[in-house]
Amino acid sequence: MKFPIVSLTALILSFGLLTAQSPDVVIYPKPREATRLAATNFVARSVSTPHTETAAKVFNDVLWADLKFSAFFEMPSKSFYPLKLLRSPLDVDFDPWQAAPVDVDFLVFGNLEAETAGVVVEAYLYDVKTKGQVLGKRYSVGDSTLVRKIAHQFADQIVYQLSAGSSRGIASTQIAFSSLKGDSKEVYIADYDGSNSRTVTANGGINKFPGWSPDNAELAFITILSGKSRWELWIQNLQGGRRVLPMPTSYVSSPSFSSDGKQIVFSGRDKGSSNPDIFAADTAGENRTNLSSHRAIDTSPTWSPTSRQVAFISDRSGTPQVWVVDSDGSNLQRLVTEGGHCDSPDWSPDGRLIAYSWQAPKRWDHDVYVVEVASKKIFQLTSGRGSKENPHWSPDGRHITFQGTRTGTKQIFIMNADGENLKQITAYGINEGPAWSGYFDQP
Amino acid sequence: MKCGLAIGLNLVLCLSLVLISSSCKKKTLSMARPPAPPIPSVGDRPGTTKSAPTIKVSASPSTIERGNQTTLSWTSTGANSILIDGGIGNVAETGSLVLSPGESITYTAIAKGSASDTRSSTRVTVVARRDGSVVSSDLEGLQRAIAEGKVRPVFFQYDLANLSPEGKRILTENARWISQYPTAVAIIEGHCDERGTEEYNLALGDRRALAARDYLLEVGVAAGQLEALSFGEERPFSACHEESCWKQNRRAHFVVKR
Numbered sequence: 001m002k003f004p005i006v007s008l009t010a011l012i013l014s015f016g017l018l019t020a021q022s023p024d025v026v027i028y029p030k031p032r033e034a035t036r037l038a039a040t041n042f043v044a045r046s047v048s049t050p051h052t053e054t055a056a057k058v059f060n061d062v063l064w065a066d067l068k069f070s071a072f073f074e075m076p077s078k079s080f081y082p083l084k085l086l087r088s089p090l091d092v093d094f095d096p097w098q099a100a101p102v103d104v105d106f107l108v109f110g111n112l113e114a115e116t117a118g119v120v121v122e123a124y125l126y127d128v129k130t131k132g133q134v135l136g137k138r139y140s141v142g143d144s145t146l147v148r149k150i151a152h153q154f155a156d157q158i159v160y161q162l163s164a165g166s167s168r169g170i171a172s173t174q175i176a177f178s179s180l181k182g183d184s185k186e187v188y189i190a191d192y193d194g195s196n197s198r199t200v201t202a203n204g205g206i207n208k209f210p211g212w213s214p215d216n217a218e219l220a221f222i223t224i225l226s227g228k229s230r231w232e233l234w235i236q237n238l239q240g241g242r243r244v245l246p247m248p249t250s251y252v253s254s255p256s257f258s259s260d261g262k263q264i265v266f267s268g269r270d271k272g273s274s275n276p277d278i279f280a281a282d283t284a285g286e287n288r289t290n291l292s293s294h295r296a297i298d299t300s301p302t303w304s305p306t307s308r309q310v311a312f313i314s315d316r317s318g319t320p321q322v323w324v325v326d327s328d329g330s331n332l333q334r335l336v337t338e339g340g341h342c343d344s345p346d347w348s349p350d351g352r353l354i355a356y357s358w359q360a361p362k363r364w365d366h367d368v369y370v371v372e373v374a375s376k377k378i379f380q381l382t383s384g385r386g387s388k389e390n391p392h393w394s395p396d397g398r399h400i401t402f403q404g405t406r407t408g409t410k411q412i413f414i415m416n417a418d419g420e421n422l423k424q425i426t427a428y429g430i431n432e433g434p435a436w437s438g439y440f441d442q443p
Numbered sequence: 444m445k446c447g448l449a450i451g452l453n454l455v456l457c458l459s460l461v462l463i464s465s466s467c468k469k470k471t472l473s474m475a476r477p478p479a480p481p482i483p484s485v486g487d488r489p490g491t492t493k494s495a496p497t498i499k500v501s502a503s504p505s506t507i508e509r510g511n512q513t514t515l516s517w518t519s520t521g522a523n524s525i526l527i528d529g530g531i532g533n534v535a536e537t538g539s540l541v542l543s544p545g546e547s548i549t550y551t552a553i554a555k556g557s558a559s560d561t562r563s564s565t566r567v568t569v570v571a572r573r574d575g576s577v578v579s580s581d582l583e584g585l586q587r588a589i590a591e592g593k594v595r596p597v598f599f600q601y602d603l604a605n606l607s608p609e610g611k612r613i614l615t616e617n618a619r620w621i622s623q624y625p626t627a628v629a630i631i632e633g634h635c636d637e638r639g640t641e642e643y644n645l646a647l648g649d650r651r652a653l654a655a656r657d658y659l660l661e662v663g664v665a666a667g668q669l670e671a672l673s674f675g676e677e678r679p680f681s682a683c684h685e686e687s688c689w690k691q692n693r694r695a696h697f698v699v700k701r
Contacts, residue, residue, distance in 0.1 A: 185677075206677055208641070208677075209641075209642065227701065229630045229670050229672045229700060230672065231672075231673075250649075250670065250671060250672045250673070251645075251646075251649045251671075251672075251673055253642060253645050253646065254642050267642070267646060269649065274650070274653045274654075274657060275650060275653075276646045276649055276650075297643065297646040297647060297650065298646075299642050299643060299645070299646040300642040300643070313642070313643060315643075319602075320643050341639060341640070341643070343639075343640035343642055343643050344640060344642055357640060359639075364638075366640065389640050389641070390640075390641070432641065433641065
């Protein structure tokens with residue numbers, strides 16, 4: 001595990017038969033018939049203590065939010081639930097859970113016990129129709145502040161099981177972004193829901209456009225240190241240590257790792273050139289290849305998930321539009337032909353779609369759109385107040401993070417990939433340029 | 444070429460450009476260094492007017508690193524007056540001056556007699572500093588030129604990196620000032636207004652800085668004196684969200700590299 005904040009002892013007690021249909025992963029990630037899920041509040045295992053009450057509240061809120069945001073389930077309101085508390089499988093009477101208005105396919109319940117020294121959670125997922133157990137897990141950690149982490153892990157397990165493996169769940173993923181601190185902008189990482197934010201850089205410069213390595217071990221971003229007259233491309237290891245990739249000029253922007261982690265693509269400028277081009281290089285910054293070579297602005301590159309193509313922004317046609325080129329520089333084609341200003345393309349994990357921001361002609365704000373690569377059809381995902389920029393896909397391709405100004409300042413939002421379920425995850429200062437990590441935990 | 448162009452613009456510009464142009468050394472005057480106060484001329488003396496005067500001028504050392512000093516020495520006989528160009532003026536019949544020319548220059552001394560003049564020239568070659576170091580007076584000079592608005596920013600239209608005729612005029616004047624402090628380096632910062640996206644604006648700011656840099660190179664500024672750097676929309680000069688501020692923020696801005 002690349003992110004050893006928590007060591008979990010998970011004990012899979014038994015598995016039931018899966019009856020849930022796997023929904024198609026499409027831009028509008030709604031299965032024809034949604035899986036109905038109830039997630040009851042976890043209760044104290046034995047005696048209720050203030051510690052346990054606090055931990056239970058956090059666990060229940062986080063688990064509910066994770067399952068709701070996963071976009072896999074229809075979840076009837078807790079106010080409809082039968083009143084009987086479910087502590088263990090022995091407590092469950094399945095009949096009222098199958099009756100209207102609850103009428104769910106699956107039922108989540110469990111118990112927990114917290115002390116200063118740690119927390120123990122027993123968590124269950126049952127198939128209501130077959131009355132069979134799908135998941136039974138016991139989590140034990142030595143720090144009760146990690147109860148959030150346990151809730152995320154269990155939510156991911158539920159999603160993984162009930163989606164028949166089409167998603168590993170995004171509840172344990174993280175989002176990197178750039179945050180204004182005084183005169184500087186530092187790179188931060190937070191849980192996908194905005195909690196637990198922590199700083200990655202503290203160099204007092206401007207640090208922007210973070211991108212994750214596929215193993216989540218490193219972040220690539222650009223930095224200009226105070227008093228320096230060049231942008232640098234940094235690759236920062238999250239366990240410590242960094243390297244600065246050599247660049248011939250003062251301009252470098254928008255780094256993005258290839259899916260095998262061996263290459264990086266970025267916007268840069270060669271000596272003697274007067275315009276930014278797209279370059280691919282190895283992760284030491286060597287073996288540069290110019291993929292775009294044009295007297296126009298070429299920036300904001302993103303790899304296709306196979307690393308065979310790169311999408312980027314070029315204004316060679318007059319205004320910045322989305323273009324695609326093979327990773328050897330051949331087969332250049334324009335993907336978006338709507339005019340206006342496009343920026344920040346990001347290729348979906350299944351390779352079918354590219355999300356980007358678009359300022360329509362004569363419009364003021366940007367909105368997030370996706371273009372289907374094969375058909376070049378475009379879909380609008382956001383609307384309403386403020387400018388929405390820098391979209392980035394979640395690793396399961398069912399969600400998108402972006403920065404929006406609807407509150408007056410740039411803040412980070414997450415939403416379903418169809419534009420629904422919008423959620424603001426930062427509130428203070430100015431936060432921009434979000435990048436969603438890959439999966440952290442093995443299913 | 445440069446001189447002719449400058450005369451076309453105005454005389455003052457020409458006079459300053461000849462200082463940095465070795466091809467126009469006949470009328471060399473200095474804008475940067477005011478002429479030294481006139482030294483009383485040798486004057487007429489009986490018996491010196493019949494034959495042609497003699498004059499010998501030399502510089503030691505004849506090659507200096509930029510910012511270093513050379514001693515210009517001369518001796519003459521039989522002259523009514525001695526004039527040395529390069530902004531020095533009338534001098535005594537024998538003497539020396541410690542000088543620190545910014546660029547290679549030929550000093551010509553003219554000994555004026557009653558019947559005829561005699562000339563003597565010496566060349567001082569100014570080379571780049573071997574250690575690449577900056578002369579602090581250049582740094583301060585360029586800093587002052589920027590602070591006093593002699594080196595000025597140039598502004599751009601929305602979403603464009605093209606120089607306007609006004610922008611080119613400003614850059615031509617900037618070039619003159621930057622060249623006067625040859626060991627100082629000017630950073631040309633490209634800036635954008637807040638409209639448009641961050642990634643595109645960082646690239647657009649780069650093009651704006653490069654447009655200004657390329658024009659300065661064209662009008663003769665040494666490449667080693669210029670660095671281009673984009674700030675995109677990261678460092679706005681004015682904070683409001685309308686054109687009155689935006690136009691201030693679409694600029695190529697000059698700062699001294701420290």
